[in-house]
Every structure is written in structure tokens, then in C-alpha cells.
Amino acid sequence: MNASKPIIAILGGSGDLGGGLAWRWARAGYDVVIGSRTQEKAEQAAAELNNEGLTKPVLGMSNEAAAKAGDVVVMTVPFANHQGTLESVKDIVQGKVFIDVTVPLVPPKVGTVQLPEGGSACVMAQDFLGDEVKVVSAFQNVAAAHLTDASHDPDCDVLVCGNDKEACALVVELVEAAGMRGWHAGPIANSVVAEAMTSVLITLNRRYKIPGSGFRITGTPKV
Numbered sequence: 001m002n003a004s005k006p007i008i009a010i011l012g013g014s015g016d017l018g019g020g021l022a023w024r025w026a027r028a029g030y031d032v033v034i035g036s037r038t039q040e041k042a043e044q045a046a047a048e049l050n051n052e053g054l055t056k057p058v059l060g061m062s063n064e065a066a067a068k069a070g071d072v073v074v075m076t077v078p079f080a081n082h083q084g085t086l087e088s089v090k091d092i093v094q095g096k097v098f099i100d101v102t103v104p105l106v107p108p109k110v111g112t113v114q115l116p117e118g119g120s121a122c123v124m125a126q127d128f129l130g131d132e133v134k135v136v137s138a139f140q141n142v143a144a145a146h147l148t149d150a151s152h153d154p155d156c157d158v159l160v161c162g163n164d165k166e167a168c169a170l171v172v173e174l175v176e177a178a179g180m181r182g183w184h185a186g187p188i189a190n191s192v193v194a195e196a197m198t199s200v201l202i203t204l205n206r207r208y209k210i211p212g213s214g215f216r217i218t219g220t221p222k223v
């Protein structure tokens with residue numbers, strides 16, 4: 001790993017949140033690899049981001065090749081595909097920092113908190129991948145829309161939860177590199193709060209016609 005900037009691999013980076021984060025991290029000078037179930041889709045997604053004014057090009061690979069290439073692996077796939085994607089990279093990500101952004105939404109009632117039997121998506125990821133993988137939960141409350149607009153303020157703080165303090169500190173840095181405020185908010189068990197909060201934000205968006213609500217930690221000098 002480069003001492004100052006790890007290579008970031010984003011599984012499902014062809015999607016909305018993964019693509020937006022990829023663009024922001026590449027703009028901040030990180031080497032970013034987009035993963036997809038197919039090489040062609042990954043290359044296509046990377047080419048589209050590179051057309052959005054990136055000077056440091058994003059690469060596209062299969063999810064497995066991206067997971068191998070990354071120092072930090074970020075998983076950005078729907079909850080319905082959470083377990084399957086974990087299975088496909090379990091052996092490859094041993095020893096790595098693994099950021100899970102998954103919200104365990106159960107359509108059609110996405111405005112209602114419906115936690116999985118395993119407790120939370122990120123707790124399930126940590127349990128399944130094992131203690132050698134430093135699973136960190138982050139970004140569940142950030143609306144993906146407009147992330148590739150540099151002037152757009154996501155207007156949302158990011159709760160960062162994980163059992164490894166150094167891994168969480170690194171993820172807080174990555175949150176800030178992507179233009180948001182990150183807070184190390186405790187162990188992976190606390191991820192349930194961020195995961196549940198998303199259904200509350202979806203409800204607020206609907207009720208008050210907010211394009212993409214977020215939240216801020218208040219009473220702090222951190223800017």
C-alpha cells in the first residue's frame with residue numbers, strides 16, 4: 001500500500017453510490033478501481049466517470065480482480081446481493097479494510113426500518129468475512145444523487161463504525177477526501193443506527209418533499 005494513499009476498489013462501482021464515491025476519490029488523487037460482475041460493464045462505467053473531467057483515470061475490472069487490486073475494498077451493491085457478493089470476494093479480502101455501505105432495505109416498504117436477522121448488514125459482513133477482515137460501516141445516509149458534481153455539498157455527516165480503530169481512522173480520512181465530515185462512531189455493532197436511519201431519511205424525503213435529506217452532528221467545533 002502507498003504510505004499516504006491506498007488503492008480503493010469499489011465492488012458494484014458501476015452503480016449510483018459507488019460511481020459517485022469513485023469520482024470523488026479519484027478527484028482527490030486516489031487510485032480507484034471500479035468492480036462489476038462483468039469486465040465490460042466495469043470498463044464502460046470507468047469510461048463514463050473519466051469523461052466527467054477526471055485527470056487521474058479510474059480503471060474498470062471484474063469485482064474479483066478489483067478486490068485483489070485494492071488496499072481498501074468498498075462494497076456498494078443492493079442488500080439483496082450482499083451475501084452473494086461477500087461470498088465472491090471472501091478469500092480475496094482477508095487482511096484488508098472492507099467498507100460496507102449497505103442499507104438492508106426490504107422493498108417495497110423502504111421507509112420502514114426492517115433489520116435483518118443477523119442484526120445489521122455490516123454486522124453480518126463482519127461475521128461472515130471473519131476477524132481478519134477489518135469491516136467498516138460508512139455512507140449509509142449519503143444520497144448518491146449529484147455526487148459527481150464537484151459543487152454539490154452532500155449536506156450529510158457520515159457515521160463510521162468498526163472494530164478496528166486504525167481502519168476507522170482511515171475511513172474517516174476517506175470520508176473527508178470525498179467532501180463530507182466523518183465521525184468514528186464506535187464498533188461495528190453501532191452500524192445498526194446508520195442502517196436504520198436511512199429509512200427515516202427516506203420517510204422525511206417523501207413527507208417533506210426533500211430531494212435528499214441528511215443529518216449533522218451538532219455541538220462540535222469540527223467543520
Ligand SMILES: NC(=O)c1ccc[n+]([C@@H]2O[C@H](COP(=O)([O-])OP(=O)(O)OC[C@H]3O[C@@H](n4cnc5c(N)ncnc54)[C@H](OP(=O)(O)O)[C@@H]3O)[C@@H](O)[C@H]2O)c1
Nearest residue numbers: 012014015016017036037076077078081102103140143144
Ligand atoms: N443510492 C443511494 O443514494 C444510497 C445511499 C446510501 C447507501 N446506499 C447503499 O449503497 C448500496 C448501493 O446502492 P446503489 O443505489 O448504488 O445501487 P445500484 O446502483 O442499484 O447497484 C449498484 C451495483 O450493484 C450491482 N448489482 C446489482 N444487482 C446485483 C446482483 N444481483 N448481484 C450482484 N451485484 C449486483 C450492479 O453492478 P454490476 O451490474 O456492475 O455488477 C450495480 O451497478 C446499497 O446497499 C444501498 O443501500 C445507496
